[in-house]
Structures are given as structure tokens and as C-alpha cells.
Amino acid sequence: MDELRQITEHLLHFSPDALIVVDDSALIRFANETVMTLFGYAPDALIGRPVDTLIPERLRLHHGYHTADYLREPVNREIGARITELFARRADGTEFAAGIRLAPFRIEGKLFVAAAIRDSTERQRVNDELVAARKDADRANRAKSRFLATASHDLRQPLQAIRLLNAVMLKMVPQPEIRELLTQQGQGIESMTRLLNALLDISRLESGAIExxxxxxxxxxxxxELQNEFGSLARMRDLDLQVGEAGVVLSTDRTLFYQLLQNLLANAVKYTDRGSVRLKCLDEPDGVTMSIEDSGIGIPDDKLERIFDEYYQGDAPGAKRPGVGLGLAIVKEVARLLGFSVKILSKVGVGTQVMLRIPSQYRVAATAKVGNVAAGARITSRHKTRLILVEDNDGVRVATELFLKLEGHETLSAPTLADAEVLLEHLQPGDLVIADYHLDDKSTGLDMLMRLRERRGYDVPGIVLSGDLPTVLRxxxxxxxxxxxxxxxxxxxALVEAIDELSAASGN
Structure with a gap:
């Protein structure tokens, strides 16, 4: 017992924390040896002095209020430890950030409070650095979001002009050898487009710019929509694309949901050389499962863990596929955002099955919708419509106008909203408006179209183009x-078909 008592006394006097005991009059009744190291006071020098001795003068009034409140309802508590706003005063007048733990106890009915005090200056410094780092990260994310918004528009503009000019030259040049070169150029443009879209998509997702x-x-x-989009591509690759019926309604972000399935289906078609690709929807009691199955090359077991990594492509030797390996990385991030999960089963030489699992809380209701449009169904009517094009980029405007005229459409163009308003004063029934979404800082192409509809009193048909379509659609x-x-x-x-569809609907 003597040894235990000595250990207890040593722990009390030489604890790593400064220990003081205060009575119900806020007077110090005990101080251990560590008080000398932390405060610069000899323990005996503090006995009988008010606890305010250890509080900076500027804080004593507030400390008095807090002390009175605490003594009315004393409980074990910790203060100044997580986000330190509590300061203590040393004998030489200097201050330090303090973390304090309080523990009340009674002796013969009299209240005492034990306080364990430590210097939290380093903790405060680390916390301040973390707060500053978080603010810097937030600023960086906002800057990245602004850059991506600008890049989505500015990087796509010259690519848009190149794409249109390639299509124009294919219409104008009769020589087979030159047409072959232009076709190869067009394939290169498509590769650039896929790469740009993938890079911007993954960057937006990683920066948190997408809500x-x-x-x-x-x-x-x-x-x-997916069947229409991939039907012609599947036919070109001699694949049997099967899209099942789905009578499910979900509560989710439509653009992101479409993008998720779009990437999965694109991946299945890309890695399938023969056979079929099937998209199914299974409505089960505990949730909904989307299944994409293909008879493609399959994925080796040792690569399954890596296929969601950015820029990773699993492929057979000597069978390089187009793309940079961002499709499944985008799928992973989008699924996480939406609260879904993705599972992949695969066997080399047999095929791959991707299962998108959607928890039941995202299911809204069942509908009576059945049947889908036949794969690759296309609008075949060719209405020669007068078009009014509003595009602020000179290169894109000239290329678009030239392409549309070669398609047989009378086309008028304007570089600004002001110029467009002059053309729109002479709008005729059946005319169709094509506008860039980002026209100036005050109005968008969609704003212009909606104002035009209000003035004219009917739904003027319109096509809106954007380099950041997911954000626009949201x-x-x-x-x-x-x-x-x-x-x-x-x-x-897609542009030609949209013009044909809207023209046919307007009766032109």
C-alpha cells in the first residue's frame, strides 16, 4: 500500500499535465510541480490565489461568467482541445493556447474542481494550418471549376470548326484518294473529341464541380436514347445490340445517370468484336440492377482490380482500342456521386457483365411504358428549312454556316445577340434557330430563344449547342x-437529324 501511495503521489505531482484544484470560491487549493514548467509559478505560490491569476486580463470577465455557470452545474468536461480558443497566462505575462479537462469532486460536501492543463499551442498551429489548407483547397477547386467551365467552351470551339470543315470538304471533294485522307482526318478528329470529353468529365468529377x-x-x-445512339455503331461492327424493356422510374440526376450507362455501353461495344451486347433492367424488391453483358474479349482476373483506375486499359496484346482508359474511371466517380455501386464479372474470351446496383430508395414508381425504338432508328425526312444561326466564334460560325448551306438549308448567321435580334425581326413561320449557349455574360442562347417565343406567341423551334452540356442540362x-x-x-x-426532326414537327 505504501508503494501504491507513493506512485499515486508521484503521478499527481509530476503528471505531464499541470494539475490544479480549485474550490467553490474559485481559489486555488492545490498545484503540482508541472505548474512551474507550464506557468512559471512555484506550486506553493499559487495556493490561496484566485484562479484568475492564470487567466489573461482581457479574458477574466468572461471567464468569471463561465466559472459561475460551471460551478452551478459541475460536470466532467473538456475545453479548448479541438478548436482552441482558450488562453492561459504565464507568470511573465505571456500567453499560450490551453487545453483543459475539468473533473468536479466533493470532500465532506464541499465542491472542488480538478483541472488538468496542457499547452495546446502546437495543436492550435496545426489546426490553423489545416483550416488554411482547407481554404486554399476550396479556392483551388473553385478556380479549377472556373477553368473547366472555360475550357469546356473554349477548347471545344476550334475542334467544332475543324469537325465541320472536315464534313464540308467531304461533301465538296470528289476525288477518292482525297476523300480517303479526309476520312482518316475525321477519325482523328473523333479521337480528339473523345479524349477531350473524357478529360473534362473526369476533371469536373474529381474537382467536386458536379452536384x-x-x-x-x-x-x-x-x-x-441509348439504343438510338449506339444502334448504328453496333450495326457498323456487325454486333447484335439488344436493349430490354424497362418500366422503372428513378429519382436521380438524369444527365449523370445517362452518362454512366453511356460509358458502360460504349465500353462494351468497343471491346466486343463479334456477337452481342445486351442492356437489361431488373426490378427487384431490394433495388434495381442494370446489367450490360457482352461477348467481347473479357478481362483477365489480375486486371479486374485495376480497370477503374484512370488511364488504364485492359486489352489483349496487339489489340489496342481507341480511348485513353477514362471511361470506367468516370463510371466509378459518377456511381459514387449517385449512391450506386458497380460490380464486374468477366472471363477472357467469353465476355464481360457489368452490374449497376441501384438501392431501392432511389426507385420512385413503376410505369406502363413498354417497347423501345428499333436499334438505330433514324429520321429520314429531309426538310429544307431556313435556319438562323447565332454563334459568337467566327471560325465556328463560318464552318457551321457553310456546312448547313451544303446540306441545302438557307442559312442566315449572326455573331452577337444584337445582330441576331435584327435577323429575328424578320422570322418566318417554319424558321429554326440554332444558337450557342454561351453568347455573352448577360444572356444565353436559350434565354434568347425563350424571349423570342414570348414575343412571337408560339414555340419557335430551336437547337442549343454547348461545350458544357451536362451543366446546362442540370x-x-x-x-x-x-x-x-x-x-x-x-x-x-445528330445536328442534321435534330434539324429534320424539328422541321417535321413544325410542319415545314
């Missing part, structure tokens, strides 16, 4: 009649 906006999404409608809260949104660099076939 999901949940709406009700008909999976059947999404499946139809800002559009409801479907807009007789309006199509296309991404820059615009797909030539």
Missing part, C-alpha cells in the same frame, strides 16, 4: 418543347 440534381427519370426513355428544370440540346463539338449526324 447531382435529382429528378424523376424514366429508365425506359433512357434506354431508348440547369434546365423542365423539358422544353421543340428544343434540342447538342454537345460541342457537335456530331454532324
Amino acid at each position: 447531382p440534381v435529382s429528378v424523376e427519370v424514366s429508365v425506359g426513355d433512357v434506354f431508348e 440547369s434546365v428544370r423542365a423539358p422544353i418543347a421543340a428544343c434540342r440540346f447538342l454537345s460541342k463539338p457537335v456530331d454532324i449526324r
Whole structure:
């Protein structure tokens, strides 16, 4: 017992923390040896002195209020440890950030409070550095988001002009050998476009610049769009694309959800040389599963863990595929944002199955929607429509106008909103407006179209082009009649089909 008592006394007097005991009058009744190291006071010099002796003068009034409150309801508590705002005063008048733990106890009914005090200056410094680093990171993310918004527009503009001029030259040049060169050039442009889109997508996701906006999404409608988008590509590769029926409605971000399935389906088609690609929707009690199955080359077991890494491509030797290995990295980030999970099963030479698991809380209701448009269904009508093009980039405007005229459309163009308003004064029934979304700091091409509709009293058909289409679509809260949104660099076939569709709907 004597040894235990001696150990206890040594721990009390030589604790790493300064220990003091204060009575219910806020007078110091005990101080250990560590007080000398931390405060510069001999322990005996503090006995009987008010605890305010150890508090900076500027804080004593507030400390008195807090002490009175604490003594009315004393409990074990810790103060000044996490985000230190508590300071103590040394004998020489200097201050330090303090972390304090309080423990009340009673002797013969009289209240005492034990306080363990340590210097938290280093903790405060680290905390300040973390706060500063967080602010720097937030500023960097905001700057990155601004850069990506600018890059999405500015980088796509010259690519858009090159793409259109390539299409124009293919229409104008009859020589087979030159057409072959132009075709190869077009393939290079498509590769550049895919790379740019993938790089900007993954950068936006990693920077946190994308905030999901949940709406009700008909999976059947999404499946139809995917079937239309990939139908012709599947036919070109002699693949059997099968898109199943889906009567499920989800609450999710439609743009991100479409992008997720789009990347998975694109990957399946890219890595399948023969056979089939199947997209199915399974509605189960505990959730919804989207399944993408292919009869492609498959993925070796030792590569399955890496396929979601950025810039990683799993492929057979000597069978390099187009792309840079960002498709599944984008899938992983988008699925995480939406609260979904992705699982991949694969066997080399047999094929791959990707299962997108959607928890039941994202399911809204079942619909009676059945049937999908046949794979690769296309609008074949060719309405020669008068077009009004509003594009502030000179190169893109000239290339677009030339292409549209070669398609047989009478085309008028304007570089600014002011110039566009002059043309729109002479708008005729059946005319169609094509506008860049980003026109100036005050108005967008969509704003211009909606104001025009208000003046004219009917839904003037319009096509809006944007280099940052996902962001634009998330800002559009409801479907807009007789309006199509296309991404820059615009797909030539998609532009022609949108013009034909809107022209046919307007009765032109």
C-alpha cells in the first residue's frame, strides 16, 4: 500500500499535465510541480490565489461568467482541445493556447474542481494550418471549376470548326484518294473529341464541380436514347445490340445517370468484336440492377482490380482500342456521386457483365411504358428549312454556316445577340434557330430563344449547342418543347437529324 501511495503521489505531482484544484470560491487549493514548467509559478505560490491569476486580463470577465455557470452545474468536461480558443497566462505575462479537462469532486460536501492543463499551442498551429489548407483547397477547386467551365467552351470551339470543315470538304471533294485522307482526318478528329470529353468529365468529377440534381427519370426513355445512339455503331461492327424493356422510374440526376450507362455501353461495344451486347433492367424488391453483358474479349482476373483506375486499359496484346482508359474511371466517380455501386464479372474470351446496383430508395414508381425504338432508328425526312444561326466564334460560325448551306438549308448567321435580334425581326413561320449557349455574360442562347417565343406567341423551334452540356442540362428544370440540346463539338449526324426532326414537327 505504501508503494501504491507513493506512485499515486508521484503521478499527481509530476503528471505531464499541470494539475490544479480549485474550490467553490474559485481559489486555488492545490498545484503540482508541472505548474512551474507550464506557468512559471512555484506550486506553493499559487495556493490561496484566485484562479484568475492564470487567466489573461482581457479574458477574466468572461471567464468569471463561465466559472459561475460551471460551478452551478459541475460536470466532467473538456475545453479548448479541438478548436482552441482558450488562453492561459504565464507568470511573465505571456500567453499560450490551453487545453483543459475539468473533473468536479466533493470532500465532506464541499465542491472542488480538478483541472488538468496542457499547452495546446502546437495543436492550435496545426489546426490553423489545416483550416488554411482547407481554404486554399476550396479556392483551388473553385478556380479549377472556373477553368473547366472555360475550357469546356473554349477548347471545344476550334475542334467544332475543324469537325465541320472536315464534313464540308467531304461533301465538296470528289476525288477518292482525297476523300480517303479526309476520312482518316475525321477519325482523328473523333479521337480528339473523345479524349477531350473524357478529360473534362473526369476533371469536373474529381474537382467536386458536379452536384447531382435529382429528378424523376424514366429508365425506359433512357434506354431508348441509348439504343438510338449506339444502334448504328453496333450495326457498323456487325454486333447484335439488344436493349430490354424497362418500366422503372428513378429519382436521380438524369444527365449523370445517362452518362454512366453511356460509358458502360460504349465500353462494351468497343471491346466486343463479334456477337452481342445486351442492356437489361431488373426490378427487384431490394433495388434495381442494370446489367450490360457482352461477348467481347473479357478481362483477365489480375486486371479486374485495376480497370477503374484512370488511364488504364485492359486489352489483349496487339489489340489496342481507341480511348485513353477514362471511361470506367468516370463510371466509378459518377456511381459514387449517385449512391450506386458497380460490380464486374468477366472471363477472357467469353465476355464481360457489368452490374449497376441501384438501392431501392432511389426507385420512385413503376410505369406502363413498354417497347423501345428499333436499334438505330433514324429520321429520314429531309426538310429544307431556313435556319438562323447565332454563334459568337467566327471560325465556328463560318464552318457551321457553310456546312448547313451544303446540306441545302438557307442559312442566315449572326455573331452577337444584337445582330441576331435584327435577323429575328424578320422570322418566318417554319424558321429554326440554332444558337450557342454561351453568347455573352448577360444572356444565353436559350434565354434568347425563350424571349423570342414570348414575343412571337408560339414555340419557335430551336437547337442549343454547348461545350458544357451536362451543366446546362442540370440547369434546365423542365423539358422544353421543340428544343434540342447538342454537345460541342457537335456530331454532324445528330445536328442534321435534330434539324429534320424539328422541321417535321413544325410542319415545314
